[in-house]
Amino acid sequence: MNNIRRKSLLSVSTLAVGLFSFTAAAIVPPSPTINARSYVLMDYTTGQIIASSGEHDQHGPASLTKIMTNFIIGKELERGSISLDDEVTVSERAWARNFPGSSLMFIEVGKQVKVADLQRGIVVSSGNDASVAMAEHIAGSEDAFADLMNTHAQRLGMTNTFFTNPHGLPAPEQVTTSYDMALLTQALIRELPDAYALHSEREFTYNDIRQYNRNSLLWDRSLNVDGVKTGHTAESGYSLITSATDQDTRLITVVMGADSERSRATESKKLLNYGFRYYETITAYEAGESFVTQRIWGGSRDDIQLGVKDAVVVTLPRDQRQHLEANFVLDRPLEAPLAQGEVIGTVYLTLQGEDIASFPLVSLHAVERGGFIKRIIDSLKQRFSDE
Structure with a gap:
């Protein structure tokens, strides 16, 4: 999937907008030189x-x-x-x-x-x-x-x-x-x-x-x-x-x-200090969290909530959480029936324009097929929809 077809979650999800505000980017220096094989x-x-x-x-x-x-x-x-x-x-x-x-x-x-x-x-x-x-x-x-x-x-x-x-x-x-x-x-x-x-x-x-x-x-x-x-x-x-x-x-x-007991401890400590000083582990989305509502066709209801089944955890340079952006790609048109937890697309997390993680986009609840008349009306509407 390419970036052209992705839809920005930041534009449709107040949660994402609330999570990520903009500040100056942090500078991460190169990792230290380690004296080991x-x-x-x-x-x-x-x-x-x-x-x-x-x-x-x-x-x-x-x-x-x-x-x-x-x-x-x-x-x-x-x-x-x-x-x-x-x-x-x-x-x-x-x-x-x-x-x-x-x-x-x-x-x-x-x-x-x-x-x-x-x-x-x-x-x-x-x-x-x-x-x-x-x-x-x-x-x-x-x-x-x-x-x-x-x-x-x-x-x-x-x-x-x-x-x-x-x-x-x-x-x-x-x-x-x-x-x-x-x-x-x-x-x-x-x-x-x-x-x-x-x-x-x-x-x-x-x-x-x-x-x-x-x-x-x-x-x-x-x-x-x-x-x-x-x-x-x-x-x-x-x-x-x-x-x-x-x-x-x-x-x-x-x-x-x-080359020595002292050296192995010293080099390990250099790595730990570097990692903790410049990086952190964050939870971008909690398990089961809903962050977008989309139109679904031919269903017993018109909208479906989409989100993540499992928590989305990423490693970032410190103080870069506010620069995270999320967008998604649907695998197919959203048409009923859909089961709870069914994978219907992919969410991409990007930092400074680079993809850093992707994870399944799932339906957070089931939607049954609508009645005959509802399906006919939705079919006509879908033909003229941009979704």
Whole structure:
């Protein structure tokens, strides 16, 4: 559909006129230079990428892998196939001694450990041993669990990711990208809030061993960071995924391949500060909101209210809401009968003349066919109508 056929909602909707008044346009500077191999700054709600570089370049995921491991644990808890009170017997393969020099929960072979503790051992302590124990408990083996990981990755659209183990230690073919990890983090927050909440915990004690979350931004008072995960191997460098909120805006950052722990935190904070300073998430229209009334032909009534079924949420540069314009295109003449919620066109949101979003235009109520005489009269009127 082209702009010529669009009808302006601003000219027919007092709501739109009320929402959007005109002020001077804000200036948004370029995103900061980030010292990492790749990075992404994403608006959680809309999925819009605000800034990125090398976002589809593949890297070893290191312990960022454990976000997927926690995601699957959350899904299995949701399904009821496991419970937080399940006692998991630690196998020799999951024994802490098999992972010298790496992140551990320090579980011991033959001991029974609750799922609730293992999940925290994975998320907070980044335990490679706990990851294997949970993989075996859920799927029977690490290989079978990896198949489950890749099935979920495919469903989430992580097209450049492949997992071979539940902990992220280097393995042939195991790769991901900063964009794919942003998608996974977005899904974890949206679909499994209880599982995600563990990523905000600053410490975890098991077997009298206290360990602190390696995400240093959880302690940064200048930001409201509530997750998510660090990762490091010699091959992949230092990585960090964060998520933080400011009023109605939640941002996700993924920084992969920084050169130190300090650097990954510093670069992530630069992205978060930039995103919150210059962008915001707004609701342009609420679910079920009516913003235009149109003539309908051959119906039991003459007019029909049109609007949106779901809330329309967009990411904008700050202070640009007043410059939003909305217009629409009808797919076909409005003729009865029409069902409630039936899609009859498309609404386009534009900012400074550029399309930034489109969404279905739907009927907000049903209109039945009119009587025979009404249909004949409407048919004659429609021939001479410009609508």
